[in-house]
Structure formats: C-alpha cells, structure tokens
Amino acid sequence: MRFFLESTLFLAALSPVSAERVLGAYVFARHGDRTPKVFGNTRLTNLGYREVFDAGSYYHNRYIVADSPHRIEGIDEKVVNAKQISASAPSDAVLQNSATGFLQGVYPPARNAASETLANTTTVEAPLDGYQLIQLSPISSGKNSEDATWLQGASDCQRAGLSSNNYYTSDSYNALLKSTKDFYQSLSPMLDRAFTSSQMTFKNAYTIFDYLNVASIHNATKDFPHKSDLTDEVYRQLLALASNQQYNLAYNASDQVRAIEGAVLAGEILSGLNDTITSQGKSKLNVQFGAYGTFLSYFGLVQLPAASVNFTGIPDYASSMSLELVTNSPGKDFPAPSEIGVRFMFHNGTITGSDKPTVYPLFGQSKTLLPWNDFVSETKKIAVVSDEKWCQVCGNTEGKCAAPSSSHSGSVDTSTAGGSGGMSRAVAGVIGAMVTLAVILGLEALFFLVGGFRIAKRRKAGSEVEVPTVMTEDKKS
Numbered sequence: 252m253r254f255f256l257e258s259t260l261f262l263a264a265l266s267p268v269s270a271e272r273v274l275g276a277y278v279f280a281r282h283g284d285r286t287p288k289v290f291g292n293t294r295l296t297n298l299g300y301r302e303v304f305d306a307g308s309y310y311h312n313r314y315i316v317a318d319s320p321h322r323i324e325g326i327d328e329k330v331v332n333a334k335q336i337s338a339s340a341p342s343d344a345v346l347q348n349s350a351t352g353f354l355q356g357v358y359p360p361a362r363n364a365a366s367e368t369l370a371n372t373t374t375v376e377a378p379l380d381g382y383q384l385i386q387l388s389p390i391s392s393g394k395n396s397e398d399a400t401w402l403q404g405a406s407d408c409q410r411a412g413l414s415s416n417n418y419y420t421s422d423s424y425n426a427l428l429k430s431t432k433d434f435y436q437s438l439s440p441m442l443d444r445a446f447t448s449s450q451m452t453f454k455n456a457y458t459i460f461d462y463l464n465v466a467s468i469h470n471a472t473k474d475f476p477h478k479s480d481l482t483d484e485v486y487r488q489l490l491a492l493a494s495n496q497q498y499n500l501a502y503n504a505s506d507q508v509r510a511i512e513g514a515v516l517a518g519e520i521l522s523g524l525n526d527t528i529t530s531q532g533k534s535k536l537n538v539q540f541g542a543y544g545t546f547l548s549y550f551g552l553v554q555l556p557a558a559s560v561n562f563t564g565i566p567d568y569a570s571s572m573s574l575e576l577v578t579n580s581p582g583k584d585f586p587a588p589s590e591i592g593v594r595f596m597f598h599n600g601t602i603t604g605s606d607k608p609t610v611y612p613l614f615g616q617s618k619t620l621l622p623w624n625d626f627v628s629e630t631k632k633i634a635v636v637s638d639e640k641w642c643q644v645c646g647n648t649e650g651k652c653a654a655p656s657s658s659h660s661g662s663v664d665t666s667t668a669g670g671s672g673g674m675s676r677a678v679a680g681v682i683g684a685m686v687t688l689a690v691i692l693g694l695e696a697l698f699f700l701v702g703g704f705r706i707a708k709r710r711k712a713g714s715e716v717e718v719p720t721v722m723t724e725d726k727k728s
C-alpha cells in the first residue's frame with residue numbers, strides 16, 4: 252500500500268498533469284478578528300468577517316470551481332447541495348458568525364443558477380443576489396461554550412479541567428510567573444484601563460496579549476495613549492508568553508486528557524472523512540469552526556510540533572487546516588480505502604492573493620501522505636470517538652454520562668450493583684424526573700409571586716469559547 256501510493260505519486264510528479272483525485276476534505280478554522288475578551292460580549296468585527304470570507308473564498312477556488320486541479324470530485328459547482336457539505340460551530344456568537352462568513356466565501360451567491368420556478372411560472376431568486384443558505388449545526392460533543400471562562404470550561408470534561416488546573420502548580424508556570432513579574436508590571440501604563448495591578452502578571456498572559464493585540468489593530472493613538480510602549484520586541488514577548496501558557500494549558504504529553512478538545516476534534520475528523528468513504532463520496536466537504544485552544548491540543552496530539560515548533564504558537568485569526576482524502580487510482584469509480592491517502596495542511600491566518608496552505612506530516616512521520624488505514628489507526632490512539640469514551644476519559648457521571656440505557660465498561664457505571672436499593676434505573680429516573688418537575692413548578696410559582704414574570708437571561712456575554720485564562724477570582728471584583 253505504502254509502496255503503491257509513493258510509486259504512483261512519483262510517477263505523477265513526472266507527468267505534467269497530476270493524476271491525483273481529491274475525494275473529500277475536512278476543514279477546521281479559527282474565527283476572524285474580534286473585539287477583546289477582557290470587556291466581554293466579544294463580537295466579530297468587519298475586518299474579521301473579511302478575513303473568514305477570504306479564507307472561505309480560497310477553499311471555494313481550491314475545492315469547488317470546475318477547473319481547479321484540487322476540486323473535490325463531483326461537488327456541485329454553483330449551487331450548494333446540502334448532502335455534500337456539513338458545517339458546524341459551537342454555540343457562540345463569534346464562532347458561528349465566522350462560520351457563516353466563511354461559508355459565504357465557499358459558496359458565493361448563485362445569481363440565476365439557484366432560481367426556482369413556481370407553479371404559475373414566476374421565477375424567484377434568493378434575496379441578496381442569490382445568497383445561499385448553509386445549515387450550521389451546533390457542535391454536540393460536550394461543548395458548553397456559553398459561559399466558558401477558561402479553556403476547559405468549553406468542554407466541561409472534569410479530568411481535563413483538573414489537568415489544566417494542575418498547570419498552575421507546575422514548575423514551568425511558577426518559574427515564568429516569577430521571572431516575568433517586572434515585565435508585566437512595566438506595562439501598567441498601557442494596561443491600567445482594563446487590568447488592576449495585581450492582574451498584570453503571567454497568569455493573565457493571554458488576556459493581556461489579547462487586549463493589546465486588539466488595540467494595536469483597532470485603536471488610533473488617541474484611543475491608545477501609550478501605544479509607543481508596545482514595541483515589536485514587547486509584542487513578540489507578550490505573544491511568546493501567551494503561546495507558552497496556552498499551549499501548556501491545551502496539551503501535556505504526559506497527561507493526555509488535558510487535550511480533550513483536540514481528541515474530540517480528531518474523532519470528528521475521523522468520522523467526517525469516514526463518512527465520505529462509506530458513502531462512496533456522497534458526503535464531500537466538512538467545515539468546522541473552533542477556538543485556538545482546540546487547534547493547539549490537536550496539534551499536540553498529532554505531533555505537529557515535531558514538524559515545526561511553530562505549532563506550539565497560537566494560530567492567527569482565521570487560520571485554517573484541511574485534511575484531504577486523495578487517490579491516484581485512475582478512472583471515475585470511488586476507490587477502495589486501501590487506495591486512499593490523507594494529507595494535512597495548515598495556513599496561519601487568513602488566505603489572500605496567491606497564498607496557500609502548507610503541507611505538514613502528521614504523527615511524527617516524514618511523509619506527508621498517509622495511507623487511510625494508517626491514518627485511522629494513528630487517529631484512534633488519540634481520538635475520542637463516542638460519548639461513552641468521552642465519559643470514561645473525563646470521569647463525568649452527570650448529564651449525558653448518566654444515560655441509564657448505556658452500558659459502560661468503564662468505572663462510570665454505578666448501576667451494576669443494583670442501583671438505589673434495588674430500584675431499577677428506569678424507575679429511579681422517572682421518580683427523579685417527577686421530583687425535579689415538582690421543584691421546578693414550585694420555584695416557578697414562587698417566581699411569579701415574588702418577582703413577576705421575567706425570563707432569566709442566560710449569561711452570553713464574552714461567550715466566545717476560547718476564553719482560556721482563568722481570571723475568575725480577579726475579575727469578579
């Protein structure tokens with residue numbers, strides 16, 4: 252198999268026309284430029300909208316247009332076909348809007364091509380010059396992006412939370428906290444509108460970098476009184492420190508549960524690409540948006556830092572990576588899995604002009620095209636592929652992990668010894684639900700009596716999932 256792929260590639264390299272066929276792809280991307288985290292209510296800016304749109308347009312030119320050498324075989328060229336494309340993002344304003352902006356680039360308005368003819372022969376075009384709607388699914392896998400105040404808050408995976416917390420007692424963290432104390436304090440003229448003096452430490456490395464990075468992009472001098480203090484040198488230092496901290500929070504080689512976000516993504520990628528193969532190419536393109544923390548933990552898990560130390564750095568806004576399913580098998584038939592390879596590529600930041608993503612090898616290997624079967628076995632070592640596995644790995648027993656019907660093989664199942672005094676789980680569940688309902692009804696009655704009718708708003712402010720720096724105790728006051 253390996254020999255087959257490499258030898259045909261070798262031949263392909265000799266012939267002027269590449270014989271490679273692209274069968275499908277999984278794209279994972281970061282949101283575009285946004286407002287700073289420190290003030291909450293983060294939103295995508297026009298610049299950020301532009302960035303994700305440009306990145307999406309690149310993938311349009313690569314995967315969709317008819318004469319592209321990398322066009323995904325059989326993908327509809329002008330009008331989106333919902334069976335061929337899946338798109339998802341966590342429920343978060345910045346990420347969802349980014350995904351929408353990106354998809355507008357992937358399938359731009361289809362004037363005329365998408366018009367419909369009614370029974371009375373009138374033709375109707377979509378608003379906005381034929382704007383195409385693409386459904387965006389919320390990400391199901393344990394995400395809780397609404398009130399994530401730090402990296403693992405977005406996953407509510409208990410063991411991952413504990414693991415990332417342990418970072419704050421590591422030697423590496425404490426050494427940097429100490430050695431950078433004066434550096435952060437020296438930034439106080441630039442920071443004092445948003446941080447208290449005690450918050451100006453390495454502990455808030457990301458939020459501080461983020462605040463100044465946003466200001467360097469958006470604030471003219473009158474809105475950024477000490478702008479000249481942010482020299483290139485200081486900027487680079489802030490970015491390196493934030494990256495060091497965030498990478499360590501997202502991935503630790505001797506403590507794999509820390510990378511739960513990347514493990515879940517690896518499982519989603521595997522399942523998406525596998526769908527393309529098992530459906531014989533009916534499903535073709537997956538697009539997912541997520542936070543840089545997910546990139547970093549995925550990078551760690553698939554050993555990209557072995558290919559370039561740059562992968563331990565926070566990817567820029569609108570960065571994207573793509574995993575392509577390719578084959579050199581001739582003809583038009585969908586090839587056997589043994590004839591399919593997987594290629595990884597990444598682009599740091601948005602893609603404009605003649606830029607394109609760079610190909611990197613995964614799993615510490617030297618070759619950049621992995622046979623599908625090797626990709627599957629390597630991915631399975633690091634991926635979380637089901638809720639059941641997630642519950643086991645995370646040690647969670649509540650919520651979806653408490654489902655009575657699932658028969659866990661791990662330690663999560665507490666029902667095997669007869670449950671609560673011999674009561675069957677189903678009965679216990681019904682009683683539990685009735686008690687809960689009674690409590691809710693009681694509370695609602697109280698609510699109406701005392702407070703009048705008001706729907707409590709869920710906290711949405713600053714909900715972008717990737718708020719990783721723990722600021723809770725400092726920021727509340």
Ligand SMILES: *[C@@H]1O[C@H](CO)[C@@H](O)[C@H](O)[C@H]1NC(C)=O
Binds near residue numbers: 369371373
């Ligand atoms: C055709 O039907 C549509 C939708 O009912 C209506 O808006 C339109 O005015 C009709 N056109 C004619 C020519 O009757």
Ligand SMILES: *[C@@H]1O[C@H](CO)[C@@H](O)[C@H](O)[C@H]1NC(C)=O
Binds near residue numbers: 417422
């Ligand atoms: C990585 O994990 C190991 C084992 O749990 C721990 O000793 C070490 O401090 C961790 N390093 C960081 C930077 O969190």
Ligand SMILES: *[C@@H]1O[C@H](CO)[C@@H](O)[C@H](O)[C@H]1NC(C)=O
Binds near residue numbers: 441442445463474475
């Ligand atoms: C940038 O401008 C905004 C809006 O005026 C302000 O809230 C923020 O503090 C400024 N940032 C810096 C670093 O001065």
Ligand SMILES: *[C@@H]1O[C@H](CO)[C@@H](O)[C@H](O)[C@H]1NC(C)=O
Binds near residue numbers: 521522525526529627
């Ligand atoms: C791919 O999907 C098929 C059909 O659903 C399933 O049997 C198989 O286990 C999947 N393979 C992987 C690697 O997930």
Ligand SMILES: *[C@@H]1O[C@H](CO)[C@@H](O)[C@H](O)[C@H]1NC(C)=O
Binds near residue numbers: 558559560561
């Ligand atoms: C790492 O990033 C630097 C700066 O952007 C770049 O010059 C270098 O080529 C990158 N290294 C690799 C292996 O991609």
Ligand SMILES: *[C@@H]1O[C@H](CO)[C@@H](O)[C@H](O)[C@H]1NC(C)=O
Binds near residue numbers: 560561597
């Ligand atoms: C992306 O660029 C940032 C600098 O803006 C850098 O810190 C990071 O290492 C880069 N990542 C990769 C994979 O090149």
